[in-house]
Amino acid sequence: MRIAISTSVIQRGKSGVGQYVLALVRALLAAPGDCQFVLFVLAEDLPLFDFVAGRAELVTVAEHHRPALGNLAWHHLRLPGLLRRHRIDVLHVPSYRRLLPFTPCARVATIHDLAPFHVRGKYDFARMFYGRVVVKHFARRQDAVIAISTNTARDIEQFFGLPLERQRVILNGIDHARFNPGPAGLAKALAERRWQLNAPFFLFVSRLEHPAKNHVRLITAFEQFKAATGSNWLLALGGSDWHGAEFVRAAAARSPVAADIRFLGFVEDSVLPDLYRAADAMVYPSLFEGFGLPPAEAMACGCPVLSSARGSLAEVVGAAADLIEPEDCASIAAGLARMAADPEHRARLRAAGLVNARRFDWHVNARQVREVYAAALAKHRRGR
Numbered sequence: 467m468r469i470a471i472s473t474s475v476i477q478r479g480k481s482g483v484g485q486y487v488l489a490l491v492r493a494l495l496a497a498p499g500d501c502q503f504v505l506f507v508l509a510e511d512l513p514l515f516d517f518v519a520g521r522a523e524l525v526t527v528a529e530h531h532r533p534a535l536g537n538l539a540w541h542h543l544r545l546p547g548l549l550r551r552h553r554i555d556v557l558h559v560p561s562y563r564r565l566l567p568f569t570p571c572a573r574v575a576t577i578h579d580l581a582p583f584h585v586r587g588k589y590d591f592a593r594m595f596y597g598r599v600v601v602k603h604f605a606r607r608q609d610a611v612i613a614i615s616t617n618t619a620r621d622i623e624q625f626f627g628l629p630l631e632r633q634r635v636i637l638n639g640i641d642h643a644r645f646n647p648g649p650a651g652l653a654k655a656l657a658e659r660r661w662q663l664n665a666p667f668f669l670f671v672s673r674l675e676h677p678a679k680n681h682v683r684l685i686t687a688f689e690q691f692k693a694a695t696g697s698n699w700l701l702a703l704g705g706s707d708w709h710g711a712e713f714v715r716a717a718a719a720r721s722p723v724a725a726d727i728r729f730l731g732f733v734e735d736s737v738l739p740d741l742y743r744a745a746d747a748m749v750y751p752s753l754f755e756g757f758g759l760p761p762a763e764a765m766a767c768g769c770p771v772l773s774s775a776r777g778s779l780a781e782v783v784g785a786a787a788d789l790i791e792p793e794d795c796a797s798i799a800a801g802l803a804r805m806a807a808d809p810e811h812r813a814r815l816r817a818a819g820l821v822n823a824r825r826f827d828w829h830v831n832a833r834q835v836r837e838v839y840a841a842a843l844a845k846h847r848r849g850r
Contacts, residue, residue: 469494469839470504470554470571472545474527474537475561479514480706480732481673482759483578486614487560488514489641493832495521501836504552506545508532525552534563534593541566556609556839556846562597565604572846574838575605576612579756579777580621585678602626609842612636612835615778618756634838638757639828640766645739647768647820653743660737661730667700668802669745669769671733671760672752674703676710680751680774680792682717685727687751687798691806692723694799699726699806701749704741706732742767747805747812750774751792758782762826765819770812772801786822787815 471491476484494503495518503522507515509529518524525548531540541564549557550570557569560576582597605611605626611633613619619633657663668688672679681703688701703714718727733741742748748764748771755777762782764771771787773779780789788805791797805812 467500467839467843468502468504468553468555469558470506470549470552470556471558471560472506472541472564473511473515473560474506474508474531474540475564476511476514478511479735482757483561485759486576486578486638489639489828490560490832490835491515491522492517492641493639493828494835497829497832497836499836501839504554506548523552538564546570556843558835558839562601562605565601565608567604567607572609572839572842573607574610574612574842575608576614577605577618577622577756578614579618579754580625581678581754581756583621583625584754584777598625609845610634610838612838614638614757615781617778617781634834636831636834636838637826638759638762639831640759640762640823640826641828642766642823644735645742645763645766645823648739648743650743650768653740656737656740657744661702661728663700663702663728663744665698665700666746666806667702667728667744668747668749668772668805669702669704669741669764670749670751671704671738671741671764672750673705673708674711674714674729675708676713678753680753681714683792683795684749684751684798685714685717685721687795687802688727689721689723690795690799691802692726695803695806697806699746699802700728701726702728702730702745704730704733738763739767742769745769747772749798749802749805750779751790751798752776752779753792755779755782761787762823766823766826768816768820770805770815771819772805784822786818 476487506525508527554571556572558574562577565575582594613633613635619635622628742764748769750761750773752774758779761771761773773783773787774792775789790801
């Protein structure tokens with residue numbers, strides 16, 4: 467079975483979808499079976515796939531196809547012909563934004579979330595319309611749909627009219643060889659040396675996206691926490707600039723505690739586990755998530771978590787995190803205060819988080835995804 471994966475939505479590896487694709491490809495290549503993989507990769511993203519050397523075929527996509535409209539056109543006009551040329555049996559598109567209604571092979575889609583239905587103003591009008599209206603019809607024409615959480619599967623049923631029995635829920639995974647408790651002392655030293663994090667700190671790992679990721683309310687809550695407690699704790703924001711980043715940076719710049727708010731930029735995979743190990747607590751106040759991988763990764767590294775329960779986050783963190791109301795700054799501030807004041811409570815959350823994180827395993831997921839490929843191909847061959 468020849469499987470093609472379109473990787474052009476990975477945003478240079480600096481997004482949740484990007485991390486999903488890279489981790490899934492690693493796990494698929496390591497899983498037993500006779501599948502052959504062909505990856506369509508934008509030219510400047512090729513170094514991200516160095517690990518596939520000799521184990522999969524890489525097909526280069528010219529960089530002028532990277533911008534959104536050009537990338538859509540490439541998927542609809544160029545990709546079908548490439549699928550024929552490379553004798554592909556199954557195409558896997560790991561994002562609803564690039565789904566195809568017609569191809570010469572079976573079609574598998576991964577849908578991470580339906581945020582346009584939940585977060586007002588997440589995208590501009592054109593992208594909101596595409597995500598809410600156009601994609602619905604494309605999703606119904608897939609041979610198989612993978613939802614990364616039960617919450618996302620229910621959204622797909624509600625908003626796209628695709629019944630749960632036509633979907634497969636396969637949770638995101640964690641590479642436990644990378645994300646594990648490790649030596650905290652060394653991690654603390656790295657955090658102080660690289661980011662000047664020389665005091666206890668809350669960590670939020672997410673691209674700087676406003677309003678969806680809720681950085682501005684977190685900054686307000688952090689101000690309230692500092693005013694009420696006089697604590698020396700810092701707030702570290704790890705992630706690259708995205709839509710609305712200027713609002714986040716402006717809120718931090720005018721904050722009376724601006725000196726204690728640190729922008730870390732994009733955190734490379736090689737040091738991300740150490741950043742989690744160095745953090746005294748993870749705070750994740752997102753307004754909506756289709757999964758929410760950073761809290762699970764933090765738990766796997768032994769970092770206690772304070773999280774919103776929106777979208778799938780309650781499903782992901784379970785009973786292993788403190789929960790906050792993300793639109794209530796006082797709720798966030800109270801959560802920060804409890805976390806900072808009670809080391810025994812942090813230790814309990816740390817232990818619970820380590821247990822919870824074991825639910826997420828890419829190697830298990832890869833076997834399940836291969837099963838989806840086989841079922842999609844069988845369905846395609848039978849006809850609709």
